[in-house]
Amino acid sequence: MDERRIHQFFEVSILLKGAHALVGCVGGLALVLVSTSTISTLVNALTQDELLEDQHDIIATRLMIFAQTFSVETKHFYAFYLFSHGAIKIVLVVGLLANKIWAYPASLCVLCGFIPYQIYRYSYTHSFRLIVITVFDLRVMGLIWHEYRLVRRHVYGERI
Numbered sequence: 001m002d003e004r005r006i007h008q009f010f011e012v013s014i015l016l017k018g019a020h021a022l023v024g025c026v027g028g029l030a031l032v033l034v035s036t037s038t039i040s041t042l043v044n045a046l047t048q049d050e051l052l053e054d055q056h057d058i059i060a061t062r063l064m065i066f067a068q069t070f071s072v073e074t075k076h077f078y079a080f081y082l083f084s085h086g087a088i089k090i091v092l093v094v095g096l097l098a099n100k101i102w103a104y105p106a107s108l109c110v111l112c113g114f115i116p117y118q119i120y121r122y123s124y125t126h127s128f129r130l131i132v133i134t135v136f137d138l139r140v141m142g143l144i145w146h147e148y149r150l151v152r153r154h155v156y157g158e159r160i
Contacts (some may be wrong), residue, residue: 003150006011012098017057020133021089028083036070037090043067096144101155104148111137111144 043068048058054060088110095103115137122130 006143006146011097013136013143014093017089018093018097021034021086021093022085024082026086027082027092028079028086031075031079031082038073039070039075040067056074087108096147099151101151104144104151106141108141108143108148111141 006028047057047063050060051064078084087123092103092107092110096107118130118134118137121127122134
């Protein structure tokens with residue numbers, strides 16, 4: 001595969017990470033602004049018809065249990081986690097898209113921290129989404145490393 005194509009994959013991947021980060025920031029802010037009772041009411045409204053139709057619906061049942069046990073402390077944790085995780089990624093995405101040399105190793109370090117946490121969370125949740133995100137992060141890390149080598153070669157004249 002030629003370098004131009006690899007760079008295009010890099011840019012698209014970084015833009016996707018940026019979009020994911022933005023969604024995280026918005027979700028974190030939304031959690032700050034919405035009360036736990038509003039969340040419970042919304043989940044109840046969304047699942048009520050489904051549970052009347054099939055009281056053993058797995059997704060609706062899990063959502064109801066989640067909403068009923070969703071405490072203020074849990075809400076604060078998720079709000080902080082989503083917002084901080086998203087904000088860190090946005091800073092790194094902007095740095096990568098601007099070819100800032102510091103952003104490449106910083107992004108690799110941050111992703112190296114997120115991946116074990118995602119695997120840890122997967123051990124509890126068994127969420128397929130976490131596996132997809134982890135595989136995507138590993139692929140992005142490979143692209144970041146590749147681009148970092150090219151940028152270092154261009155900026156510092158290093159041989160690689």
